[in-house]
Amino acid sequence: MRCTQSFPIDSSRFDALAANLLRNRDADMLASPPGWEGESRSLIGIDPTAELLVRPETAAQTIKDFAFAEPGPVLGFLSYTYGLGLRGVPSKKDSDFPAGHLKRYALIVTHDHATQRMTVSGPGESSVREIQKAAEAVAPIAFPRPNGLYGRVRASLSRKAYMDGVRRTLEHIRDGWTYQLNLSLKLSRHCPDLDPLALFLYLRNRHPAPFYGWFTSGALRVLSASPERFLKLDDGQVLSQPIKGTMRAETPAPELVQRLTASPKEDAELSMIVDLIRNDISADCEYGSVRVPRHKAVFHVDRLLQMHSDVTGTLRRDRDCLDLLLNAFPGGSITGCPKQSSMRIIDELEPHARDVYCGSLLAIHGPRDMDSSIAIRTAVFDTRSGMLDTWAGSGIVVDSDPESEYLETMAKAEKFLFPDEEPQ
Amino acid sequence: MRILLIDNNDSFTRNLEHLLVSTCSNASVQVLPYSELTRIPQAELVVISPGPGAPCDYPGYGPLLDSGVPVLGVCLGMQIINEHFGGETARHPHRMHGKTDRIHWRGRDWTVARYHSLRCSCVAKELCVEAELPDSTPMILSHENRPLLGLQFHPESFMTTYGTELTRHALHAILSD
Numbered sequence: 001m002r003c004t005q006s007f008p009i010d011s012s013r014f015d016a017l018a019a020n021l022l023r024n025r026d027a028d029m030l031a032s033p034p035g036w037e038g039e040s041r042s043l044i045g046i047d048p049t050a051e052l053l054v055r056p057e058t059a060a061q062t063i064k065d066f067a068f069a070e071p072g073p074v075l076g077f078l079s080y081t082y083g084l085g086l087r088g089v090p091s092k093k094d095s096d097f098p099a100g101h102l103k104r105y106a107l108i109v110t111h112d113h114a115t116q117r118m119t120v121s122g123p124g125e126s127s128v129r130e131i132q133k134a135a136e137a138v139a140p141i142a143f144p145r146p147n148g149l150y151g152r153v154r155a156s157l158s159r160k161a162y163m164d165g166v167r168r169t170l171e172h173i174r175d176g177w178t179y180q181l182n183l184s185l186k187l188s189r190h191c192p193d194l195d196p197l198a199l200f201l202y203l204r205n206r207h208p209a210p211f212y213g214w215f216t217s218g219a220l221r222v223l224s225a226s227p228e229r230f231l232k233l234d235d236g237q238v239l240s241q242p243i244k245g246t247m248r249a250e251t252p253a254p255e256l257v258q259r260l261t262a263s264p265k266e267d268a269e270l271s272m273i274v275d276l277i278r279n280d281i282s283a284d285c286e287y288g289s290v291r292v293p294r295h296k297a298v299f300h301v302d303r304l305l306q307m308h309s310d311v312t313g314t315l316r317r318d319r320d321c322l323d324l325l326l327n328a329f330p331g332g333s334i335t336g337c338p339k340q341s342s343m344r345i346i347d348e349l350e351p352h353a354r355d356v357y358c359g360s361l362l363a364i365h366g367p368r369d370m371d372s373s374i375a376i377r378t379a380v381f382d383t384r385s386g387m388l389d390t391w392a393g394s395g396i397v398v399d400s401d402p403e404s405e406y407l408e409t410m411a412k413a414e415k416f417l418f419p420d421e422e423p424q
Numbered sequence: 425m426r427i428l429l430i431d432n433n434d435s436f437t438r439n440l441e442h443l444l445v446s447t448c449s450n451a452s453v454q455v456l457p458y459s460e461l462t463r464i465p466q467a468e469l470v471v472i473s474p475g476p477g478a479p480c481d482y483p484g485y486g487p488l489l490d491s492g493v494p495v496l497g498v499c500l501g502m503q504i505i506n507e508h509f510g511g512e513t514a515r516h517p518h519r520m521h522g523k524t525d526r527i528h529w530r531g532r533d534w535t536v537a538r539y540h541s542l543r544c545s546c547v548a549k550e551l552c553v554e555a556e557l558p559d560s561t562p563m564i565l566s567h568e569n570r571p572l573l574g575l576q577f578h579p580e581s582f583m584t585t586y587g588t589e590l591t592r593h594a595l596h597a598i599l600s601d
């Protein structure tokens with residue numbers, strides 16, 4: 001019989017417990033660390049009881065059968081590659097990265113730092129008590145900057161090649177094949193001595209963002225530090241929070257916020273994606289229920305000001321969270337608009353596979369309850385080769401300047417490549 | 425009313441579907457991918473969606489436009505109507521995406537959302553320009569004696585302030601004949 005216990009624990013002791021569980025129990029985690037208003041919950045899965053390794057050809061029904069077989073959360077990710085198949089965009093990119101990976105767990109730990117309470121749910125009293133004991137014994141620890149982050153960074157597109165890609169995108173925009181397109185590059189670094197979990201814990205502690213995630217997929221470790229929600233479904237109420245519009249800023253000074261929201265270019269970037277997200281959720285939402293209750297809100301993350309909007313709707317009675325997710329996947333903010341045409345152009349212009357980047361990390365709680373992020377500010381560490389891969393990109397619109405877009409892209413990549421040092 | 429909405433691989437088609445349903449209380453909207461447009465559809469109204477590319481990339485609309493079925497074309501849809509009757513499409517020197525403009529139509533001003541790189545550079549003889557921008561970009565075209573109307577802007581965008589009302593006027597123009 002399942003046993004559930006709830007007890008108080010402060011955030012710093014929970015952080016130490018989480019580090020322990022991730023290190024010693026191979027746990028997976030989706031986390032909103034303290035310092036982030038509005039999002040306060042963390043979710044840890046321990047001892048997987050079932051796993052679904054998603055392939056490009058895996059049918060939606062197979063994912064549903066796995067996700068809804070039993071109550072309780074399923075954690076994991078879907079990669080951008082899976083999205084290429086969903087949207088009918090053929091790709092010749094060679095990648096052995098999984099199209100997706102979902103797990104169900106024996107033990108689930110949730111923590112809410114707003115209430116400073118933790119809940120443990122497991123198959124029996126002893127397994128739950130074991131976690132409780134570990135929580136009582138734990139003391140706050142420091143999360144120092146990890147060693148091993150050195151070595152030359154190799155980019156899939158040089159500065160010149162990225163700027164050429166922007167110019168080619170602008171030609172596609174002038175011909176009407178896309179209105180906005182997200183162009184990315186991949187940055188790889190050989191870091192055989194890096195402890196990827198130490199890097200994840202350091203970043204999570206030092207640079208709060210609302211959608212952190214740590215996930216083990218075979219020999220790969222997915223480290224996600226995303227600021228962006230893709231789709232949340234709460235008892236059938238849909239919320240998407242696309243981010244578009246970026247400005248470098250050390251502090252969220254009101255005059256800088258004003259400059260960002262007043263920029264016609266940044267406004268257009270976000271507005272286009274809002275219309276795209278409205279479209280993408282409309283296939284599964286009740287007629288007349290899709291709204292934009294908040295537009296052009298600004299927040300500060302990773303030394304950047306970012307603008308976002310809220311798009312809401314009501315899920316149709318005959319649909320579930322995976323209908324919603326798969327019809328809208330991958331997220332419009334990282335493809336461009338129109339989606340299919342933009343994805344074709346992206347596949348031509350980018351020499352690298354996006355893998356998990358621009359896919360989504362997922363927590364599926366039931367047919368009408370789910371949360372998901374857009375896997376940006378995300379890295380993958382391969383424990384076999386010692387390679388740390390990360391990606392970054394920028395939304396190209398008709399008024400884009402190739403050099404500014406390159407600089408914005410590199411600013412977004414700093415988090416994983418040069419945390420807290422001057423970029424090289 | 426049975427409405428057929430033809431989707432030219434666009435990312436705003438579902439927004440149009442929701443708009444049509446909220447505009448016509450008795451509408452049932454079927455979305456048909458462009459690739460499945462093989463014969464003249466049985467519907468009381470056909471809507472041609474926006475989409476990437478240019479009218480020449482979407483052949484096959486001729487029989488529908490000559491059939492007498494009322495047609496509303498949006499963005500690319502309007503350009504398709506225009507080219508069918510001999511008009512031309514070209515790159516717009518001041519292309520606009522995700523921004524609004526004001527147009528004057530039926531005695532009032534409307535704020536409308538624009539997403540287009542191309543424009544009707546030469547309007548077909550049989551079509552009338554019902555609204556245009558100061559730079560002469562046609563924004564609303566209608567046929568002189570067939571139930572065909574084109575909108576260059578996007579009534580389904582959240583940036584178009586009175587999208588439902590505007591669409592009601594547009595449908596009234598082609599359905600009352």
